[in-house]
Each structure stands twice: as C-alpha cells, then as structure tokens.
Amino acid sequence: MKVLVATQKPFAAVAVKGIREILENAGYEVVLLEKYASEAELISACADADAMIIRSDKVTPEVIEAAGKLKIVVRAGAGYDNVDLEAASRKGVVVMNTPGQNSNAVAELAIAMMIFISRTQFTPATGSEVKGKRLGVQAYGNVGRLVGEKAKALGMEISALDPFLTDEQILAAGAQPVHSVEELYSSSDFLSIHIPALPSTIKSIGYDLVSRMPKGAVLVNTARKEVIDEEGLMKALEERPDLKYVTDVMPDNYAAMQEKFGLRVFATPKKMGAQTAEANINAGLAAARQIVDFFTTGNRKFQVNK
Ligand code: 3PG
Numbered sequence: 001m002k003v004l005v006a007t008q009k010p011f012a013a014v015a016v017k018g019i020r021e022i023l024e025n026a027g028y029e030v031v032l033l034e035k036y037a038s039e040a041e042l043i044s045a046c047a048d049a050d051a052m053i054i055r056s057d058k059v060t061p062e063v064i065e066a067a068g069k070l071k072i073v074v075r076a077g078a079g080y081d082n083v084d085l086e087a088a089s090r091k092g093v094v095v096m097n098t099p100g101q102n103s104n105a106v107a108e109l110a111i112a113m114m115i116f117i118s119r120t121q122f123t124p125a126t127g128s129e130v131k132g133k134r135l136g137v138q139a140y141g142n143v144g145r146l147v148g149e150k151a152k153a154l155g156m157e158i159s160a161l162d163p164f165l166t167d168e169q170i171l172a173a174g175a176q177p178v179h180s181v182e183e184l185y186s187s188s189d190f191l192s193i194h195i196p197a198l199p200s201t202i203k204s205i206g207y208d209l210v211s212r213m214p215k216g217a218v219l220v221n222t223a224r225k226e227v228i229d230e231e232g233l234m235k236a237l238e239e240r241p242d243l244k245y246v247t248d249v250m251p252d253n254y255a256a257m258q259e260k261f262g263l264r265v266f267a268t269p270k271k272m273g274a275q276t277a278e279a280n281i282n283a284g285l286a287a288a289r290q291i292v293d294f295f296t297t298g299n300r301k302f303q304v305n306k
Helices: 013-025 038-043 060-066 085-091 102-117 142-153 167-172 181-186 231-239 254-264 277-297
Strands: 002-007 029-036 051-054 071-076 095-096 133-138 158-163 190-194 218-221 244-247 263-269
Touching: 002 013, 002 038, 013 029, 013 277, 029 038, 029 060, 038 060, 051 277, 060 085, 071 277, 095 142, 095 277, 102 142, 102 190, 102 218, 102 244, 102 263, 102 277, 133 142, 133 181, 142 158, 142 190, 158 181, 231 254, 254 263
Parallel strands: 002 029, 002 051, 051 071, 071 095, 133 158, 133 190, 190 218, 218 244, 244 263
Antiparallel strands: none
C-alpha cells in the first residue's frame, strides 16, 4: 500500500516524521512529494498511490484520472475546494478532510491580523485598539468560534451569523446571533470571514456589504480569496478612506490595492493561517490516522463526497 504525501507547501518536519511513523507502523510505504512545481509532477507521483495526503494541493480530474489505484484522498485541513469531488466520486475515490485540526492556528492569525492592521502595520502612526469594538464572525464553525473566544478575552463584543446553527447554539458558544449578512456587516467594527468557497459564496462579499460597515471598520479574510468580489471591495475602499482590509489570501489585484490604499491593506505573501508546527502535527497526523482507519475498519466519518 503506497501513500503519497503531496504538499506544495510542506508540513513541518516534525509532522512529516509523525505521519511517516503512523503509516509505516501500519505497514504502508510513504512517498513524499514536497514543493513540486507543476501538476505534471503530481500526476506522475500519484500514478501508483493507493492513498494521498494533501493540503491546498489541487486534485483535478486529471490527477484523479492518472491515479488509477487511488482509493482515498485526505485533505489535511478544513477547506476542500481544491479537490474535484465529482471526479473523485465518479472514480469511487473517498475524499476526507480533518475538520478542526488546524483551526486554532488560523484563529490566532485572524486575531493577530486585526491588531496588526489596527496598529498601522506596526509603523509609528497612531493606531486604534480592539478592546470594546464589535466583532462580527461570518460562519461560527471551528475557526469562527475560536476567533470569537479569543476576541472576547481581548474585550471585544462578539456577534455571529451561521445558517447552520440555532440562536441557542450561537449564544451557548459565546456570541450574539445575527440573522442576515447585511445586519452583520452593518454592525461590525471588525468582520472576520470564515465561510467556505462554494458556488453560493464565491464573490459574495463586495461593494454592497463592505460599504455598509461602520466608520473605521476592518475586514479580515483568513478564509478564501474567491469569496471576495475584489472590484467591489476596491470601490468601497476607494469611497471610504476609513475602511481597511487584511487578508491571509493574496488578492489578485494586490499590487493595485497597495498602490491605492497603502497601509489600509495587507496580504500575506503565501497563505500561512495553518502554518504552525502544532497545526501541521494535528492535521497531518489526523490525516494519516484517518487513512489507516479507513483501510483497516472502513471508517468514513470525515468523508466529504458522500
Ligand atoms: C484549510 O482549509 O485548512 C486552511 O485554509 C489551511 O490550508 P493549508 O493547509 O493549505 O495551509
């Protein structure tokens, strides 16, 4: 049994070691493909793989087609918009994620980004504090709740919108429930985005929502760049010199944004929300365990292409 660990953005060495131990103890062969430069490299590496562990690596129909022996792909992380689920299902390949395993790292980064942009990117210009400000959390799942919890400790007031949760569940998880996206944006000094990239959410955050935000508001995106309508966002930032945007997912128009908006915008050069040793260990080892469990007991608990 061959397991390909294909990570364009490698796991920390300590996580790779742990992944190897779990898989080799189960008698599997582990092949590591890190920092590969093209899909062709992935296609040739997956040809004889029975299982794959990936991160944001793109598993296209071409990859699925080339991996003739593939039975399972585990995305070590939360979002699986990088995997073509239909192509996988057509070939009977099980796709799983490892929900919650890297959430704390992403939540810590969201908080760090709020402070970084509020303190004018650590330049001496006068900034503002997060204490006493209203934080809106768009989707109160694993990451959103942790952002809420940490923000509360900083003295922020938390409200959340999540169509999959009842008001009682949101209240029990420490936030005030909000019932429309318009209401959330209108009432948040900081807005932290935690929605997945789906046909219904792609480009869903643009001029209309951003321009509703209160004076001096900050939009924080540690989710996916695809959920932003960049043209609309730029129009809002242009009209409202008080608004700021900070993101862990480099916008397509970042150069233009920097030129126009200076210290009001910031993007990490490469997505780094989940890039901690702890998150790599949690998600990577969970992925390895899920593969062993799948082959030994048939457990499909975290399958996402049902
Ligand atoms: C996720 O969906 O889990 C995060 O976006 C992290 O992605 P990464 O593993 O590519 O850093």
